[in-house]
Amino acid sequence: MKTMSARDAKNCFGLLIDTARAELVLIQKHGRGVVVVMAAEEFKRLSAQSQRMDKEGNGFKEASRRAQ
Structure with a gap:
């Protein structure tokens, strides 16, 4: 950097x-x-990665709630 x-x-x-x-x-x-x-392309890549992680994390939280 x-x-x-x-x-x-x-x-x-x-x-x-x-x-x-x-x-x-x-x-x-x-x-x-x-x-x-940072470059716009890098920002887009990181934003998309973050959104994917949020969706995966929210799905995990939802499944955990249902199991309780």
């Missing part, structure tokens, strides 16, 4: 976009990580 200061992210926005398309970018403000920028 790359790291950029908030100032560099603002001043070099094109570089931030190009970098985030290849890997996660942690944006720091006053030396602390505050946000992570």
